[in-house]
Amino acid sequence: MNTQAKPLLKLEDVYKEFDVTGGFWEQFRWENGRPVRKKAIVKAVNGVTFDIYQGETFSVVGESGCGKSTLARTVTGLLQPECGKIFYDGDRIDDLSYSQKTPYKKRMQMVFQDPYASLNPRFTVRKTLEEPLFFHYPELTREQRLDRIAEVMEQVGVHPAWAERFPHEFSGGQRQRISIARALMVDPEFIVADEPVSALDVSVQAQILNLFMEAQEKRGLTYMFITHDLSVVAHISTRVAVMYLGSLCELSPGGEIFNNPRHPYTKALLSAIPRLGEKKAKHIRLKGEVTSPLHLPSGCVFHKRCTYAKEICTQEIPTPFTAGDNAAVACHGVEQGWVG
Numbered sequence: 001m002n003t004q005a006k007p008l009l010k011l012e013d014v015y016k017e018f019d020v021t022g023g024f025w026e027q028f029r030w031e032n033g034r035p036v037r038k039k040a041i042v043k044a045v046n047g048v049t050f051d052i053y054q055g056e057t058f059s060v061v062g063e064s065g066c067g068k069s070t071l072a073r074t075v076t077g078l079l080q081p082e083c084g085k086i087f088y089d090g091d092r093i094d095d096l097s098y099s100q101k102t103p104y105k106k107r108m109q110m111v112f113q114d115p116y117a118s119l120n121p122r123f124t125v126r127k128t129l130e131e132p133l134f135f136h137y138p139e140l141t142r143e144q145r146l147d148r149i150a151e152v153m154e155q156v157g158v159h160p161a162w163a164e165r166f167p168h169e170f171s172g173g174q175r176q177r178i179s180i181a182r183a184l185m186v187d188p189e190f191i192v193a194d195e196p197v198s199a200l201d202v203s204v205q206a207q208i209l210n211l212f213m214e215a216q217e218k219r220g221l222t223y224m225f226i227t228h229d230l231s232v233v234a235h236i237s238t239r240v241a242v243m244y245l246g247s248l249c250e251l252s253p254g255g256e257i258f259n260n261p262r263h264p265y266t267k268a269l270l271s272a273i274p275r276l277g278e279k280k281a282k283h284i285r286l287k288g289e290v291t292s293p294l295h296l297p298s299g300c301v302f303h304k305r306c307t308y309a310k311e312i313c314t315q316e317i318p319t320p321f322t323a324g325d326n327a328a329v330a331c332h333g334v335e336q337g338w339v340g
């Protein structure tokens, strides 16, 4: 990866919040004998900064609820960030209007976790794959559209003769192939895949990951993979970003994160993966309960669960610092040397 190159996607200090304040009566709390009006805000993405370069497979991992899907949807413009800047190929895209975003939507596609939910059950495969062509290539004739559908179906390993079938007639793996075909129809450069294999059997997961890799090789695609399972992406990722409670805690090259995890949370995530040849798993137990994104702690968001935490961790937000080649870690302990 050439970090001197211009990034394809650039995020600068991006924040995304959700107002989850309930009904009228839920908005009040009693403080010193008086009702005080309070909003409940989920801080789903909390000051995230990174660059993704052309041809990379950039993975974002973290436990359920850490803000991965929100980050993916913010990147692709499905959600509007509260704060921060998003650049695509050098152009700022977060502040564009719906119509101004259209050319970027073609260049940037999304694949979702559950292909059954993301494919319209009333649409045949042909109709599903025809839709993006109608939108982005209205000049194509029906014949040209059908040719393109057959070509892409073949590329993803679904027989073109099945174009008139409905989603329920396919297995989970085949449905995910159709979702990938839908993303490839408009010849994108960048694909954001949100847990694309989590709903599939392990054997099918490998096939779908291979399909992603083949498509990348043929088309020079750039990927942002979202997953809760580090073992799924560790070997195919050029870089892995580890996310905890809306913040990035570590960003390392794919091979390195497995062999040399630096942040205490990355170490704990990796220790949960059983490895061949290890007699007894050295599982690192995190202390305390999962912190609520409604009440983020001061200082490092991970400090309440971290066995290495010291006083500075409760007070100061760690800023990511460069550790080793191309790795960045946001941890006072790693920076000051008391986390080995």
Ligand SMILES: Nc1ncnc2c1ncn2[C@@H]1O[C@H](COP(=O)(O)OP(=O)(O)OP(=O)(O)O)[C@@H](O)[C@H]1O
Pocket (backbone or CB within 6 Å): 018, 019, 020, 042, 043, 044, 062, 063, 064, 065, 066, 067, 068, 069, 070, 071, 228, 293
């Ligand atoms: N539309 C929404 N309205 C309110 N809160 C939301 C909304 N979407 C997400 N959240 C909250 O934001 C936080 C991050 O959610 P998100 O789905 O991004 O996490 P995730 O890491 O992708 O988890 P999962 O893997 O379970 O999908 C969670 O606390 C979630 O409840």
